[in-house]
Amino acid sequence: MWKQLIGTAALLGALVGPLAPATQSSSRAQVPELTATLSPLYVNPGGQITVSAIQGCPQPMQVFWSLGPGGLSGSAPTAADGRWIVRFSAPARTGTVPFFAHCAFSQGANAAAMYKQLSFTVVAPHPPRYTG
Amino acid sequence: MLRSLRFLLVLPVVIGAAAAVEAARDEPEPRPWVGTWTATAQVAEVAVYPDPGAAEPTARLQNPTKTGAALVFLVDGTDVRGEWLPVHLPLRPNGSTGWVRAADVRLTRNDHRLRVDLRARQLVFEERGEVRWRTPIGVGAEAMPTPPGRYYVKELVLPPRGEELYGPFALGLSGFTEAPKATDFAGGEGVLAIHGTDDPDSIGRRVSHGCIRVPNDVITYLAAHVPMGTPVDVE
Numbered sequence: 001m002w003k004q005l006i007g008t009a010a011l012l013g014a015l016v017g018p019l020a021p022a023t024q025s026s027s028r029a030q031v032p033e034l035t036a037t038l039s040p041l042y043v044n045p046g047g048q049i050t051v052s053a054i055q056g057c058p059q060p061m062q063v064f065w066s067l068g069p070g071g072l073s074g075s076a077p078t079a080a081d082g083r084w085i086v087r088f089s090a091p092a093r094t095g096t097v098p099f100f101a102h103c104a105f106s107q108g109a110n111a112a113a114m115y116k117q118l119s120f121t122v123v124a125p126h127p128p129r130y131t132g
Numbered sequence: 133m134l135r136s137l138r139f140l141l142v143l144p145v146v147i148g149a150a151a152a153v154e155a156a157r158d159e160p161e162p163r164p165w166v167g168t169w170t171a172t173a174q175v176a177e178v179a180v181y182p183d184p185g186a187a188e189p190t191a192r193l194q195n196p197t198k199t200g201a202a203l204v205f206l207v208d209g210t211d212v213r214g215e216w217l218p219v220h221l222p223l224r225p226n227g228s229t230g231w232v233r234a235a236d237v238r239l240t241r242n243d244h245r246l247r248v249d250l251r252a253r254q255l256v257f258e259e260r261g262e263v264r265w266r267t268p269i270g271v272g273a274e275a276m277p278t279p280p281g282r283y284y285v286k287e288l289v290l291p292p293r294g295e296e297l298y299g300p301f302a303l304g305l306s307g308f309t310e311a312p313k314a315t316d317f318a319g320g321e322g323v324l325a326i327h328g329t330d331d332p333d334s335i336g337r338r339v340s341h342g343c344i345r346v347p348n349d350v351i352t353y354l355a356a357h358v359p360m361g362t363p364v365d366v367e
Contacts (some may be wrong), residue, residue, distance in 0.1 A: 043292055045200060070240060084345040092202035093172050094288040096356045121355060125200035129320025130302055130327065131276075131309045131341040 018064040031102075031111050032058070038099055038118040044125040049099075051118065056082025057103035058112050065101040067091065075107065096121045165261045169207035169221055169239035170284075170361025178203060178237070180230035184216035190230060191223060199304065205232065206284035206306070212239055219347045222306035226281050242359050243362070246285075246326070248277060248344055248366040251362050253336055255326070255346055257354075268336040270345035271328065276311035278342050283307035283324065283364045288355055291327075299328015300349045301355040305364055309342035326364070327351055 013094040034042060034055040043049060055064060065086045066073035072091065080086040082103070091097060102111040135329070173195035180191040195203035205219035208229055217237065221228040247256040248269070256266045272278035287304040302325045309322040326344045328351035329335065335347055345364075346354070 024167065045196060045202060092196060093204060093360050094201045094361050096288075096360070119356070121288065121290075124197075124287045124304070126198065126303070127289045127291055127295075128199050128304065128323060130298065130323050130325035131272075131320070131343045132297055 009010070022061050030112040030113055034103075034113050036101060036115050036118060039121055040120070042121050042123055043090045045090060045094065045122055047090045047097075047122075049089060049120055050085065050088055051085050051087040051101070053078075053083045053098060053115075056084065061105050061112060062107075063103055063105050064107065065099065068098045068100065078103070081125060090120065092120050094122045094124050141328065146151075149302055155198050165208050165243075167241050167243045167260070168361070168363055169210065169212050170240050170359065171205040171207055171217055171232065172240065172360070173203035173205075173236060174238050174284045178344045179199050179218075179231055180219075180221060180232055184214070186231075191221070193222075197222075197287070199289065200256075201287035202360075204284075205237065206282075206361050207227060207239070207365055220282065220284055220286065220306060222286050225307050226279055226307045226310065227284070240359070240361070242361055244358055246358065246362060246364045249365065250280065250363065253338075255344065255350070267350050268345060270321075270334040270337050270339050271311070272311070272340050272342040273338050276309060276341045276365055277338075278340070278344060279307065280309045280366045281307060285326075285358055285360055285362045285364060287360065289325075296330035297348075298325070299330065299351050301351045302327035303351070303354060303358065307366075309366075311342060326354065331359070 032082050038051045064075045076086050087108050101115040103113040104111050171268045178193045179189035181189050209220040215234050216231045217234050247259040254266045255269045257264045283305040286304045286306050289302040305324040307324045328348040329345045
């Protein structure tokens with residue numbers, strides 16, 4: 001009989017169990033969030049964008065950056081003080097583009113620090129006359 | 133006694149499961165969200181064909197376009213597995229479609245849609261199939277109505293200084309005015325757009341030459357959040 005009782009409890013546990021993780025707080029370690037600056041904020045397709053660290057990486061390492069899923073990406077070594085500058089050409093497609101960056105020792109390694117998301121806007125260089 | 137206890141413990145679970153099954157039977161099958169695809173030209177000239185594999189193209193579109201923006205298309209439908217893609221075209225007449233080679237474009241998914249409710253004079257912003265917000269708009273005047281149809285956002289423009297008519301931004305659309313009086317408005321080609329305005333009182337009224345006027349804070353939001361290729365359904 002005790003076995004039956006334990007079995008019933010186990011059944012209930014299995015049913016309720018999957019709900020438990022949703023109520024637990026995340027124990028993931030927080031990485032520092034740093035700031036960088038991007039210019040210009042408005043650019044024509046193919047125009048040059050420069051992004052530089054205001055707060056450098058915690059130590060000399062690499063900065064990995066991307067323009068979102070499927071977008072341009074790259075990496076650059078930081079200076080001895082952790083600061084960095086990256087330059088790239090704006091995409092051809094107009095619209096607002098996000099810029100993400102993080103510090104790490106190598107591609108795929110855990111981020112030592114994340115940068116606050118930045119963005120820039122690609123605009124058509126020859127505005128037409130719309131119907132108003 | 134233990135048997136009774138076990139029964140009491142299991143009973144709510146059984147009842148709950150039965151109720152869930154019954155509820156699922158009553159509710160309509162939830163439709164999975166299906167986004168749209170934007171095709172961005174990767175070649176200097178995109179040939180448009182009337183059918184997949186047709187011998188001669190019906191149009192050749194330059195990339196970048198005259199405005200300097202990359203040439204984009206809204207894919208017609210959701211099947212993008214083949215070597216050919218059916219696309220909406222930024223050409224007259226409104227509603228034009230054609231086929232392009234998949235190798236000539238790069239595809240990106242899009243979860244946004246804009247809906248222009250002409251009767252209510254509202255713009256509805258949707259994301260992943262859900263209405264996020266709606267806002268009053270100005271639409272085409274009686275003599276120059278905003279034409280209904282499916283269009284898409286093809287370019288983002290920062291109007292030149294001194295041209296406050298369009299507000300801080302304009303989103304060029306793939307459609308055109310169909311009113312003879314507006315086809316060459318201000319020396320242009322009658323291209324429709326969603327843009328801001330220097331006349332806030334025109335919002336909520338039928339005042340434009342076919343364009344869709346929104347408050348300046350709204351066009352600023354759209355400029356930051358609406359990807360090229362976003363469908364714009366004018367109803």
